[in-house]
Amino acid sequence: MAGRPPTPCRRAWYPLAALLVALVMGASVGAAAHAAPKPDAKELRRQLAKQQKELDALIGDYNAKRVSLAAARKTEQAAQARLRAAQTKYEQAKQGVRELVTLRYQQPDPNLTMFSGGADPSTTLSRAAILQQLAAEEAALVAGFAKTRDDYADSVDDAAQKVKDLSAATAAVGERREEAEDLIEEIKDKLDKLTTPTSRRSDGTWVPELPSGPDNITPRMRNVRDLIRQRFDLSYGVGCYRGVNDGGEHPLGRACDFMLSSGGAMPSPEQARLGDEISAWVIENAQRLGIMYVIYKQRIWHVRTGAWKPMSDRGGVTANHYDHPHISVY
Template structure:
């Protein structure tokens, strides 16, 4: 009896161990931890961007210094060439007029007395020494500028290498930031129920903002990732325009104000928002997105051009419009 009970116990333990399978993997990082990592990475990315632009400013200064040094070098070289020519000319004149056998013959013939000739020699020698000093000075100027130019070129190369390294590190940080943001997105499940065909059961608005829980989640995720751009987000509208705004199921993420055409940077932000919405559409219950007179619907999964409604805002050039089920 005891043996039978023992066998039964062993069999039960073996069965439980088989059902349990291998040890469970470490749990996924919590949302709090992901946000903490994201904040740290964003600070690192901001620092790298600041270092990158400071390096660019320094490089511009070095390049300007190099340009200035080259200009001064050209000027010094021009003066040096002029003085060299003058010196050569005076040397020739000195040789022809008061040197060697020519001078001796002149004195013998009585053309110039010895004292006058010696005085000329002294003056010529003084001029030659003065020109030699000036020539040496210009050579020193040229050498200094050549050294400055060489140093500027070397510093410029070092700064360019530093900028390349900073750019690589910045891109790595940005890639990690995107990965963490994706994980944060996946940590949120759209509220509500799906039908068998994959569409979502519509929700009623709640809260003081008069939008549905599903729209609120999508709005908050977009704002967390892309910010407001300084122009805000418009969701609920009381008047019935035939769309989802009065139902609390649509939001406009403004890129500019007063119907003005957005800048290139703002347009790019709109494209990033629209791309993110399309990427997460089925998971978050997105019905469609409109941007720049085009509409993407989850049923077709494609963009198509819309008719002209007469203005930047009406044609959604100044904002992406997002509607949920």
């Protein structure tokens, strides 16, 4: 049975469909043709050199603001000292005025005394001289009080301004520090990408390596150890080869312990955070660096599972890996 001829509506749709297909194919080809190529090592190094200049400028600005901040703190402290001194003078002057007012109130008016019938002239003149002297001292003290009051007000304003300047300088230093730290992390990430994995097969598995060199570890483990040393501020030792065969990777030259404290002491919160950062970075780069597993804080992370799992209690800070991350490679 012959098929029905296409209706006029269908005949009109065919060219439109062909046009849509052509447009979609063209867009796909165009997108593929214009896709930005991944930067090669040369381009990454060029970017790094440029970012290093930006970082140097940021660090210079950060340091200048740190110096300004220190100066602002000194100025603010000096203003606070002047303010305290002015406050003391102010209170002393007020007390002096109060005492003079009280004394003046207690003394009789010399004009009335001089013309009273039974007054002794010598006593009257003596009292008048005393009151005249008191009046002069009162005038001087009031004038000093007014100056101290003005100095106090100026000190209050100066101290308030210095506090504002200090707050602004602190914020500027913090902002520059964050910018510099972000750029440092970006540079570190690009440096990580420049590191070429060693002895990797086409299927993604890792070729076994023999230990070498005076440190008795494999090139892969040495690469990971050196990268961690470059990236993190390690205050304590890194222990790699260990001859005791306890079923681990140390005798094979495929493991290193990155110590956070010494003498089996529990690390401080800051030291423990460093261990967290090292572990997180190693896990993030595990596929690229040939990491097999990480042990830290009585837990183990294995590349096959991609998750932390608890470990049994081995009876001590070091045995339970609280004072160091243990890193093993293939």
